[in-house]
Amino acid sequence: MPSPTSSEGAVTILWNEGTVGEWASLFARVPRSTLPQCFAYAGAMGRTHGFVPRLGLIRRDGTPIGIVQLLERRTLRLFHQRQIHRGPLWLDGIEPDLATQEAVFHVLRRACPDNPLSRASLLPELAAGPEAEAMLRRCGFRRFGPGYRTVWLDLSLGEEDLRAAMARDWRQRLKGAEKAGLVIDLDWEAKNLPWLMKQEHEQAQTKQFRPMTGALAVRIRNGLLKGGGKGDGVLMVAALESRSNRAAPAASALFYMHGGSATYQVGWSSESGRKSGAMRLVLWRAALALKAGGVGWLDLGGINPDSAPGVTEFKLGTGGQAVESVGLFR
Secondary structure, eight states, X not given: OOOSEEEETTEEEEESOSOHHHHHHHHTTOXXXXXXXXXXXXXXXXXXXXXXXXXXXXXXXXXXXXXXXXXXXEETTTEEEEEEESOOEEGGGOOOOHHHHHHHHXXXXXXXXXXXXXXXXXXXSOBOSHHHHXXXXXXXXXXXXXXXXXXXXXXXXXXXXXXXXXXXXXXXXXXXXXXXXXXXXXXXXXXXXXXXXXXXXXHHHHHTOOOOOHHHHHHHHHHHHHOSSXXXXXXXXXXXXXXTTEXXXXXXXXXXXXXXXXXXXXXXXXXXXHHHTHHXXXXXXXXXXXXXXXXXXXXXXXXXXXXXXXXXXXXXXXXXXXXXXXXXEO
């Protein structure tokens, strides 16, 4: 269990200090916040998998510079599992110098020991590169898996600039979807989430990928809707097509809003929806709605050119910024 305060020279981490509201205020200062570092995610992981969150305030010379959320669970009263996924996060978008980051990860190494009775999983929100990997090795971490790859869409851009940044084919198919007579439904409480998760489960069986469990998705939604942070919430967007005066879903997607960012979590299309480009219209209308709601960055979720080339091409076609983290460490 991390001590109330951990330190490395001028760098300290205060664990579980202050209120959840104060944590949410700090979290809102992160321009590109990540879903696994938000408190609603921790709560959902606790109810679903038994994890307990540790909230860390990172300070340098007494000044707050970042935050980190550590999830921990104990099994058989002896074995500990600790994970830090897609953190730490830096306040106001100011990434500290490498020496400060190294001091932070030295502290996190002590908070997350890796031995026969304590297993650590660190997926840091650090850009891939030999310098970052060498720094983590110096701190005592060992790489055992690939990093996380995603695409970030900058919603601070104007609508015309967002469209201009799209790949030509993506933009043309969006125009086609806009002319297809689809009706867009914006559900700001994701009331139909159980239905979407059922489609996600069936889709995963067909395409042979591991889906998010419906229980976890619903619990994250519930945690975000209960609040705790300005801007937290959820949005489910559906494109509906008319079939003999009866609306039928053509595509649907789920978005989680956390701090000043949002994450595209689940997407589904019917066969007719794929032909009409309905998911492009869903993503576009969602981006505009999130932008109007004050969201600055949209995380389009994981990409993998090898195992999911179509999804990767779809997300890259939006014109967003592709990023890759340094790796998975223990």
